[in-house]
Amino acid sequence: MKLNTHMQVTRISGEVWEIAPSEKAGMLVPARIYAVPEILESMDAGVFEQVTNVACLPGIRRYALCMPDGHWGYGFPIGGVAAFDVRSGVISPGGVGYDVNCGMRLIRTDLTHEEVRPHLGQLMTELFRRVPAGVGASGFVKLDRAALEQVMTGGARWCIEQGFGWHRDLECLEEQGCLVGADPSKVSDRAVSRGINQLGTLGSGNHYLEVQVVSQDRVFDRDRAAAWGIHGRDQVVVMVHCGSRGFGHQVASDYLKVFEKAMRRYGISVKDQQLACAPFQSAEGQDYFAAMNCAANTAFANRQVITHQIRESFAAVFGKPAEALGMEVVYDVAHNIAKVERYPEGELVVHRKGATRALGPGCADLPLRYRATGQPVICGGSMETGSYLLAGTEGAMRDTFASTMHGAGRMMSRTQAKRMIRGEQLQQQMQQQSIVVKAVSMSGLAEEAGFAYKNISDVVASVDRAGITKVVAELRPIGNIKG
Amino acid sequence: MAHTFRFLDDIAMADLAFEAGGESLQDVFQGATDALIHAMADPQTVGTAWQQVIEREEEDPASLLFDWLSDLVYWKDAAGVVFHRSEVRLAQRKDGSWSLHGAVYGEQVKVAKQELRADIKGVTKHLYRLAREGDGWTVRVVLDV
Numbered sequence: 195m196k197l198n199t200h201m202q203v204t205r206i207s208g209e210v211w212e213i214a215p216s217e218k219a220g221m222l223v224p225a226r227i228y229a230v231p232e233i234l235e236s237m238d239a240g241v242f243e244q245v246t247n248v249a250c251l252p253g254i255r256r257y258a259l260c261m262p263d264g265h266w267g268y269g270f271p272i273g274g275v276a277a278f279d280v281r282s283g284v285i286s287p288g289g290v291g292y293d294v295n296c297g298m299r300l301i302r303t304d305l306t307h308e309e310v311r312p313h314l315g316q317l318m319t320e321l322f323r324r325v326p327a328g329v330g331a332s333g334f335v336k337l338d339r340a341a342l343e344q345v346m347t348g349g350a351r352w353c354i355e356q357g358f359g360w361h362r363d364l365e366c367l368e369e370q371g372c373l374v375g376a377d378p379s380k381v382s383d384r385a386v387s388r389g390i391n392q393l394g395t396l397g398s399g400n401h402y403l404e405v406q407v408v409s410q411d412r413v414f415d416r417d418r419a420a421a422w423g424i425h426g427r428d429q430v431v432v433m434v435h436c437g438s439r440g441f442g443h444q445v446a447s448d449y450l451k452v453f454e455k456a457m458r459r460y461g462i463s464v465k466d467q468q469l470a471c472a473p474f475q476s477a478e479g480q481d482y483f484a485a486m487n488c489a490a491n492t493a494f495a496n497r498q499v500i501t502h503q504i505r506e507s508f509a510a511v512f513g514k515p516a517e518a519l520g521m522e523v524v525y526d527v528a529h530n531i532a533k534v535e536r537y538p539e540g541e542l543v544v545h546r547k548g549a550t551r552a553l554g555p556g557c558a559d560l561p562l563r564y565r566a567t568g569q570p571v572i573c574g575g576s577m578e579t580g581s582y583l584l585a586g587t588e589g590a591m592r593d594t595f596a597s598t599m600h601g602a603g604r605m606m607s608r609t610q611a612k613r614m615i616r617g618e619q620l621q622q623q624m625q626q627q628s629i630v631v632k633a634v635s636m637s638g639l640a641e642e643a644g645f646a647y648k649n650i651s652d653v654v655a656s657v658d659r660a661g662i663t664k665v666v667a668e669l670r671p672i673g674n675i676k677g
Numbered sequence: 678m679a680h681t682f683r684f685l686d687d688i689a690m691a692d693l694a695f696e697a698g699g700e701s702l703q704d705v706f707q708g709a710t711d712a713l714i715h716a717m718a719d720p721q722t723v724g725t726a727w728q729q730v731i732e733r734e735e736e737d738p739a740s741l742l743f744d745w746l747s748d749l750v751y752w753k754d755a756a757g758v759v760f761h762r763s764e765v766r767l768a769q770r771k772d773g774s775w776s777l778h779g780a781v782y783g784e785q786v787k788v789a790k791q792e793l794r795a796d797i798k799g800v801t802k803h804l805y806r807l808a809r810e811g812d813g814w815t816v817r818v819v820l821d822v
Contacts, residue, residue, distance in 0.1 A: 328785025
C-alpha cells in the first residue's frame with residue numbers, strides 16, 4: 195500500500211491505523227486514523243503531518259485521532275479529534291476551526307417525493323428567498339447588542355422564546371442547543387459587528403441547505419430509522435449545514451492572536467502556528483472557552499432560525515402548517531467544537547474539528563426517545579452524491595471519545611475543482627440528474643462538485659466496519675441551495 | 678509598482694491558498710490584498726461607493742500584513758461589502774516597527790450585479806510565510822473558506 199507519508203503506519207485492526215510516537219519528535223501519544231485501505235491510500239500528506247502534530251500538544255490523552263473523511267486543514271486536520279486533560283491540558287482554537295459549531299441539522303417531513311416533485315422548483319425558490327446565502331448576506335432577525343448577547347447565552351432556546359421553532363425541537367439538539375459557560379464579556383466588539391446581521395444565514399463554501407429523499411431500499415436499519423421518524427417511503431427530508439458565521443470566525447481570529455502571545459508566557463511550543471493553544475485552566479484558555487461557547491450558541495440559534503424559515507417555506511408552498519407536514523427536527527449536531535466531557539480518565543476537553551459526537555445507546559445525555567437507539571449522526575456528502583444518517587455506538591464511546599466522521603471529505607482543492615468545471619455547467623448537469631440547484635456564486639458552486647470529494651460510501655463503510663457508528667439510512671439530494 | 682498573485686492548487690484543499698509576489702515589500706502587500714479581493718468577488722463587477730481607511734502598526738511586516746488582510750475580512754462582514762481595489766502605503770519607523778496606511782474601496786453586496794465568490798472566514802497562519810526571495814518579496818497565505 196502506498197501512503198502519502200514517510201512515517202510508518204501500522205494496522206491495528208481492520209480499519210484502525212496507528213503512527214507510533216517514535217515517528218515524530220515530540221509526540222506524546224500515538225496518532226490513530228480510521229479508514230478502509232482505499233480511503234487511507236487517498237489521504238493527502240497533510241493528514242499524516244497534522245494528526246501527528248496534534249499528538250505533540252500538552253496534556254493530550256490516549257491518541258490523536260483522524261476520521262476517514264480526514265484531509266488537510268490548518269492546525270488540526272479536518273476530521274481530527276483530540277482530548278486533553280482539564281487540569282494539565284490545553285485548549286486550541288485550531289482544534290475547533292474558524293467556524294465554531296459548524297454543524298448539521300436534519301428535519302423530517304411526512305411528504306413523499308411524488309408529492310414534492312411537482313412543486314420542487316417553487317419550493318427551492320421559496321427556500322432560496324427565505325434563507326439568505328453567500329457573501330454579505332444578512333438575516334431577517336434584527337438584533338441589537340443586548341439581543342445578540344441573549345443569543346450568545348441562550349442559543350436555540352432564545353429562538354424558541356421568540357417564536358422561531360417549537361419547544362420540543364430543543365430535546366433533539368446536541369446539548370439542547372445551548373452550551374453552558376458562555377460569557378459575552380469575553381467576546382470582542384469586532385465579533386459582534388461581524389455577526390449582528392447574520393442570524394439565519396447560510397454562508398458559503400461547503401455550507402448548504404438540501405432537500406433530500408429517503409427511499410426504502412436505502413434504509414439499512416429500519417428500527418432505528420423508525421424511532422427517528424424516518425419511514426423511508428420516498429420520504430422528503432431537509433438537511434442544513436452551517437455554523438456561527440462571521441461571529442464565530444472573529445472569535446477564532448481574536449483568540450488565535452491571544453494564544454500566540456500566551457504560548458510564550460506558558461512556555462508552549464507547537465509545530466504549526468495554527469495549533470496555538472493555552473492551558474485550559476489559564477485565564478486565556480477560560481476566556482476562549484467562554485467566547486467559543488457564545489459562538490457555539492449563536493450557531494445553534496442560526497440553525498434554529500433557518501429551521502423556522504424552512505418550515506415557513508414548506509407551509510407556504512404546500513398550503514399546510516409545518517406541524518401538519520410532520521416537520522420535526524430529527525437531530526442537530528456540532529462538528530467543530532471543544533467540550534468538556536467525562537471519560538474513564540476523568541474530565542477531558544474534547545476537540546472535534548470536522549468530526550461528530552456519536553453517543554451510543556443508553557447514554558444519559560440523549561433524549562429519552564433516542565436512548566435505546568444511540569444518537570443520530572448526520573453526515574453530509576457532496577451535493578451530487580448524497581448524505582448519510584448514522585447511529586452512535588458504544589464502540590465510539592470506548593475508542594474515539596464518542597466521535598465519528600462528519601462528511602465525505604475533500605480530495606481535490608477548490609482551485610483545481612474550478613479548473614475542471616464551471617458552475618453553470620455543474621448546475622446543468624445536476625438539473626439533468628433531477629437535482630434543482632440554486633446558488634449565489636457560480637464559482638463557489640463549481641468548487642463543490644461531487645468529484646472534489648471522496649466517495650462517501652467508502653467513508654461511511656470505514657466507520658461502520660470499525661464499529662464507531664452504524665449506518666442507518668442514505669439520503670439522496672433533489673434540491674440544493676448554496677452560498 | 679509590480680506585483681502578482683496566483684491561487685495554489687495543492688495546499689489546504691478545503692480552504693484557499695495563494696502566493697503573492699512583488700518587487701518591494703509594499704508591492705507584495707498590494708499583491709496579497711488583490712488576491713484576497715479576487716477571492717471574495719470579481720472586482721470588475723464591484724463599484725466603489727463604500728470606502729474605509731485603515732491604519733495599522735506592528736513590530737514586523739508579516740504581522741502587519743496578516744492584520745491588514747484580517748481587517749478586510751472583518752469589514753466584508755461588518756459592512757456587508759465586497760471590494761473593488763485598495764491602496765496600501767507602508768513605512769518603517771525609527772524604532773524599527775512598521776506602519777500601514779490603507780484605503781479600501783468597494784460596495785454593498787448586490788447579488789444581481791456582482792460576481793460573488795468565496796465568503797472568507799479568516800486569514801490563517803497555517804504555512805503563512807512572508808520572505809525576501811531573489812530581488813523581491815513573496816508571501817503565502819491560506820484563507821479559511
